[in-house]
Amino acid sequence: MEAGAISSSDGGCSDEQQEHDENHSQEVQKYEARKPKWWMKLSGRRGTRAQRQTIERMTQCGYCFSRQVLSDFSRVNNSAKHSSSAAEQLSSDSWRRVWWNRSLAVVDENDDAAQVTPIIDTVSNSRNVKHAQKIQSMYSNKSPLVPQKFERIVLEIGFGSGDNILANAMRDKSTLFVGSEIHQPGCGTVLQKMEAEMGLKMRAEGSDIEEKKIDTTTSISSENSGDAPNKATSYENVRILQGDGVKLLSHLPCKYLDAILITFPDPWPKEGHSHWRVVQPNVLVEMHRVLKCDGKVFVATDAECFNDWTRNIFTQESSKGDWEEVTPCPNRSTWLPIVSYYEQKGIDEGRHTMLQCWKKK
Numbered sequence: 001m002e003a004g005a006i007s008s009s010d011g012g013c014s015d016e017q018q019e020h021d022e023n024h025s026q027e028v029q030k031y032e033a034r035k036p037k038w039w040m041k042l043s044g045r046r047g048t049r050a051q052r053q054t055i056e057r058m059t060q061c062g063y064c065f066s067r068q069v070l071s072d073f074s075r076v077n078n079s080a081k082h083s084s085s086a087a088e089q090l091s092s093d094s095w096r097r098v099w100w101n102r103s104l105a106v107v108d109e110n111d112d113a114a115q116v117t118p119i120i121d122t123v124s125n126s127r128n129v130k131h132a133q134k135i136q137s138m139y140s141n142k143s144p145l146v147p148q149k150f151e152r153i154v155l156e157i158g159f160g161s162g163d164n165i166l167a168n169a170m171r172d173k174s175t176l177f178v179g180s181e182i183h184q185p186g187c188g189t190v191l192q193k194m195e196a197e198m199g200l201k202m203r204a205e206g207s208d209i210e211e212k213k214i215d216t217t218t219s220i221s222s223e224n225s226g227d228a229p230n231k232a233t234s235y236e237n238v239r240i241l242q243g244d245g246v247k248l249l250s251h252l253p254c255k256y257l258d259a260i261l262i263t264f265p266d267p268w269p270k271e272g273h274s275h276w277r278v279v280q281p282n283v284l285v286e287m288h289r290v291l292k293c294d295g296k297v298f299v300a301t302d303a304e305c306f307n308d309w310t311r312n313i314f315t316q317e318s319s320k321g322d323w324e325e326v327t328p329c330p331n332r333s334t335w336l337p338i339v340s341y342y343e344q345k346g347i348d349e350g351r352h353t354m355l356q357c358w359k360k361k
């Protein structure tokens with residue numbers, strides 16, 4: 001990926017802007033994460049046994065996050081909010097930054113882990129044992145991968161089988177690509193590709209979990225290790241979250257992402273179903289909060305209804321001074337280098353692809 005298409009700066013966002021975002025978020029409609037039962041059934045929630053095993057192995061290696069992480073994160077943060085002033089700090093932005101950097105194995109000179117450690121101890125001591133243990137384990141979460149410095153962090157919401165995230169990760173090693181997908185088979189598919197490409201499964205066979213962790217960590221950190229198969233660095237800039245990308249936004253710290261990609265999302269064409277579309281006014285508020293200054297949202301769709309809906313909502317929010325459209329839209333080869341199964345299906349059925357890019361102001 002060319003840095004120009006998705007790069008953003010971290011300076012210049014004022015506290016007033018943040019306050020504006022917070023006030024704004026109270027006015028807008030809520031995102032409807034719970035989908036209808038018939039949709040859940042159709043979308044096949046469970047992956048195959050092999051996929052589930054891969055998800056398990058890749059979670060142990062640090063490339064995958066389980067849904068449980070998000071629910072623990074929100075449970076601990078919610079209860080912390082209502083307890084003590086020390087606990088309040090646990091849900092603060094600096095904590096989130098430290099937590100995500102550690103969990104994604106990102107080196108960031110701006111986080112100050114030493115400053116926040118005593119807060120965990122205070123909170124853990126002041127609660128009942130079970131809750132204290134939960135907090136300890138939640139806040140001690142750390143990726144087994146060797147932390148690295150990335151120039152950019154990009155989130156793709158609803159990556160399907162993950163071809164785009166993998167293609168982007170291959171072409172731009174200086175960017176960390178975080179993908180979220182609610183469909184377990186989709187997560188299984190992309191992780192199987194990663195595991196095969198990096199030779200992780202081969203390494204894991206015949207070893208216990210501890211050995212796998214050490215072996216994997218060592219293998220991806222030593223580019224010239226000479227071990228066969230030596231493709232271990234291929235996807236070290238990819239992290240997969242099996243869960244709702246919109247919910248994930250609410251857990252991220254402010255000004256954390258450089259870009260958000262939404263490619264061929266479910267269009268929910270019936271007017272009465274529009275509240276299930278990924279792009280909603282309140283989702284834009286969260287996107288605005290988590291993007292760095294000049295951070296961008298890229299949207300690709302072949303559904304007229306979704307394209308118009310997205311443009312209307314962004315235009316509405318732009319009138320409040322939050323967004324501006326980037327025209328012409330940056331070349332798709334810099335963010336959508338592949339033609340996915342869903343795009344091809346649309347082309348075969350006579351639809352055409354529409355692209356939009358919106359920049360945070």
Ligand SMILES: C[S@@+](CC[C@H](N)C(=O)[O-])C[C@H]1O[C@@H](n2cnc3c(N)ncnc32)[C@H](O)[C@@H]1O
Nearest residue numbers: 158159160180181182183244245263264340342
């Ligand atoms: C039509 S598919 C497109 C997949 C892929 N982007 C592509 O171009 O092939 C839409 C995907 O978004 C996923 N999805 C929908 N809402 C989501 C959400 N809130 N968080 C994560 N994934 C979501 C669905 O499970 C589905 O796999």
